[in-house]
Amino acid sequence: MTMDEKIEFLEEVMELEEGDLDLNASLEQIEEWDSLTKLALMAEVKKKCGKTLSVDELKAFKTVKDICDYLE
Amino acid sequence: MMTFFDNIAIRGVVTAVPQYVDECDQTEYAQIMGEKRLRKHIRYTGIERRRVVMDNQKTSDLAIDAVRDLLEKTTWNADSVDILILITQAQDMLLPATAMFVQRAFAFKKDMLVFDINLGCSGYTTGLQTVASLLQDFGSRAILMVGDIRKYNPEWKVTGEWEDYLTDWLLLGSGISATAIEKLDNHRMYGVQYVDGDGCMDIYKEYGHLSRMNGDAVFSFAINTVVDCVRQFMYDNHITDEDVDYYIFHQAQKLILDNMKDILQIPDEKFLVSYKDFGNTSGASIPLTMCVNSGQLTDGGRVLLCGFGVGLSWSVVYTTLEKDVYMNVIESDHIYSYNQGK
Numbered sequence: 001m002t003m004d005e006k007i008e009f010l011e012e013v014m015e016l017e018e019g020d021l022d023l024n025a026s027l028e029q030i031e032e033w034d035s036l037t038k039l040a041l042m043a044e045v046k047k048k049c050g051k052t053l054s055v056d057e058l059k060a061f062k063t064v065k066d067i068c069d070y071l072e
Numbered sequence: 073m074m075t076f077f078d079n080i081a082i083r084g085v086v087t088a089v090p091q092y093v094d095e096c097d098q099t100e101y102a103q104i105m106g107e108k109r110l111r112k113h114i115r116y117t118g119i120e121r122r123r124v125v126m127d128n129q130k131t132s133d134l135a136i137d138a139v140r141d142l143l144e145k146t147t148w149n150a151d152s153v154d155i156l157i158l159i160t161q162a163q164d165m166l167l168p169a170t171a172m173f174v175q176r177a178f179a180f181k182k183d184m185l186v187f188d189i190n191l192g193c194s195g196y197t198t199g200l201q202t203v204a205s206l207l208q209d210f211g212s213r214a215i216l217m218v219g220d221i222r223k224y225n226p227e228w229k230v231t232g233e234w235e236d237y238l239t240d241w242l243l244l245g246s247g248i249s250a251t252a253i254e255k256l257d258n259h260r261m262y263g264v265q266y267v268d269g270d271g272c273m274d275i276y277k278e279y280g281h282l283s284r285m286n287g288d289a290v291f292s293f294a295i296n297t298v299v300d301c302v303r304q305f306m307y308d309n310h311i312t313d314e315d316v317d318y319y320i321f322h323q324a325q326k327l328i329l330d331n332m333k334d335i336l337q338i339p340d341e342k343f344l345v346s347y348k349d350f351g352n353t354s355g356a357s358i359p360l361t362m363c364v365n366s367g368q369l370t371d372g373g374r375v376l377l378c379g380f381g382v383g384l385s386w387s388v389v390y391t392t393l394e395k396d397v398y399m400n401v402i403e404s405d406h407i408y409s410y411n412q413g414k
């Protein structure tokens with residue numbers, strides 16, 4: 001995935017409008033980054049990338065960029 | 073652990089639920105969670121309402137209602153039953169086992185096996201295998217009761233637990249199911265059973281407190297470990313999608329179920345659900361889903377059942393339901409337990 005595709009993917013998971021997500025944004029500051037969205041991300045990563053996102057990996061994400069790096 | 077029986081038949085399934093319907097979309101809940109968050113919660117979980125017990129109705133009350141209907145419609149005499157097992161985490165009392173109250177309510181014989189098992193959402197599929205195994209040595213007829221009840225307690229607001237607990241409360245529904253199981257030649261049941269005690273604190277409830285769940289860990293467990301187990305179980309037993317008419321999984325919530333269905337590539341029309349109107353009824357959710365969808369199951373059918381939850385534990389059963397198997401959902405607020413303390 002290109003960086004634009006990753007951002008678009010995360011905007012879909014977080015149910016944000018296109019262009020709303022800043023790569024360097026802290027996840028804590030994003031209202032939509034709640035417990036349900038985290039679960040949706042785990043599922044979408046599994047379906048889209050075939051990867052198993054562990055609970056520890058999920059907890060380690062601090063910024064949008066952290067997730068994008070994981071999606072590499 | 074794999075199991076196989078060639079002499080186990082399901083003869084009837086009845087699920088009893090309390091009459092009171094608790095809508096998730098309520099002003100009180102919105103005030104606590106925030107309207108936006110509540111709507112998102114309902115949309116993701118897919119659970120719009122659940123049944124909640126009122127007054128002093130207990131697990132045994134619903135179990136008695138379910139067993140009464142089951143005995144009547146299967147025309148089983150109570151004294152022909154050899155095993156009576158209840159799988160619940162909502163026992164009427166610490167002692168005795170709640171199954172004893174059910175035994176007392178009917179003309180069951182005394183030389184039978186009666187006890188409770190402490191297990192949650194994997195209870196039905198584990199229970200079917202347990203009962204099938206016991207029936208190889210103890211008699212020929214069993215009734216397996218499974219489920220939990222949820223009751224609102226105003227004290228939660230005083231202790232401050234209510235706000236934290238609300239997201240779980242909005243998932244959980246009440247229901248107790250009873251299944252008539254008979255030893256009968258040429259009726260096959262395949263199963264598999266797992267437990268991982270490393271996850272024992274992912275879902276737990278301490279004395280005097282509300283239950284707690286590590287949502288991330290449970291979700292990951294469901295879409296990875298449990299899904300892999302279903303896939304492996306089908307492979308090991310040479311079961312393909314063509315051999316399954318209906319998949320009935322524990323009704324945890326929509327987000328989990330939709331993802332399990334997608335990953336396993338199960339067609340929508342084969343994936344039966346009941347969570348929207350009944351929520352997550354713990355061990356009763358698989359038999360409740362069978363009863364709610366009995367119209368589709370009246371012609372019988374090959375079903376793949378999968379329970380998963382507290383333990384962490386997970387189990388799968390594949391069997392064929394006969395054409396005339398009796399299924400029913402009954403609503404009751406009847407209390408039989410008025411004299412239990414005597």
